[in-house]
Amino acid sequence: MEPQQWFWVGISAFLAATIIPYLILKYIYHKLLANVLNYLFYILLFWMWIFAIYETPGIRRRRLEKAGVKERQVIVDLGCGPGRFVFLASKIIGPEGKVYALDIHPLNIAIVTVRKAIGGYKNINVMYADCHATQLPDKAIDLVFINDAFHEFADKDTLKEVARILKTDGILAIDEHEMREAKFMRIIESANLFTLIEKEKKLYKFKLLIGD
Numbered sequence: 001m002e003p004q005q006w007f008w009v010g011i012s013a014f015l016a017a018t019i020i021p022y023l024i025l026k027y028i029y030h031k032l033l034a035n036v037l038n039y040l041f042y043i044l045l046f047w048m049w050i051f052a053i054y055e056t057p058g059i060r061r062r063r064l065e066k067a068g069v070k071e072r073q074v075i076v077d078l079g080c081g082p083g084r085f086v087f088l089a090s091k092i093i094g095p096e097g098k099v100y101a102l103d104i105h106p107l108n109i110a111i112v113t114v115r116k117a118i119g120g121y122k123n124i125n126v127m128y129a130d131c132h133a134t135q136l137p138d139k140a141i142d143l144v145f146i147n148d149a150f151h152e153f154a155d156k157d158t159l160k161e162v163a164r165i166l167k168t169d170g171i172l173a174i175d176e177h178e179m180r181e182a183k184f185m186r187i188i189e190s191a192n193l194f195t196l197i198e199k200e201k202k203l204y205k206f207k208l209l210i211g212d
């Protein structure tokens with residue numbers, strides 16, 4: 001869908017999801033309770049609506065493509081959360097590739113597992129693991145994708161694990177908005193495992209130093 005269509009979908013969902021519960025609650029409870037709940041719901045919906053406009057599947061797909069995700073690759077979404085990029089990545093990669101969706105939070109893993117089952121995605125492997133010890137084999141991965149998560153496990157051990165699982169010509173793509181660039185680059189450089197090959201806004205792409 002185009003951003004304009006998302007705009008109208010957002011408005012309709014917003015109206016339906018605020019007015020209908022409001023009417024139901026107003027009917028069931030006292031007016032004050034209905035108002036309070038409706039207000040809370042309004043705030044939640046407002047952010048969902050903003051999110052829907054600014055992060056359409058098209059926008060997310062372009063972010064994956066810029067990170068270097070291509071057909072037939074084997075990739076890991078490290079700290080995948082509830083799967084914001086996992087399912088689009090699965091479509092780009094196709095049946096001959098594989099997406100490892102790895103997270104340390106059981107709720108995220110449950111959500112991705114259910115979404116995978118509902119959508120019938122065969123090329124996704126859901127992994128409940130710590131990124132410091134992924135259980136993945138050596139030199140198995142074409143691309144490690146880390147979106148909005150590196151700041152949660154930014155240390156040398158993570159980078160060592162990523163270097164272990166990446167193929168010699170593999171790519172580490174990190175989209176990082178939380179950390180200041182100087183600190184981010186200091187952590188990467190101090191590990192002495194990766195070299196920066198490309199940077200666009202907050203998307204950093206690295207290759208292995210040993211791959212030179």
Ligand SMILES: C[S@@+](CC[C@H](N)C(=O)[O-])C[C@H]1O[C@@H](n2cnc3c(N)ncnc32)[C@H](O)[C@@H]1O
Binds near residue numbers: 084105129131152
């Ligand atoms: C801010 S969320 C980002 C989620 C997702 N990448 C996105 O863009 O929506 C960070 C994620 O990193 C995960 N995480 C934190 N520490 C981790 C670790 N040591 N190993 C694996 N995942 C971790 C959290 O559970 C969380 O889902």
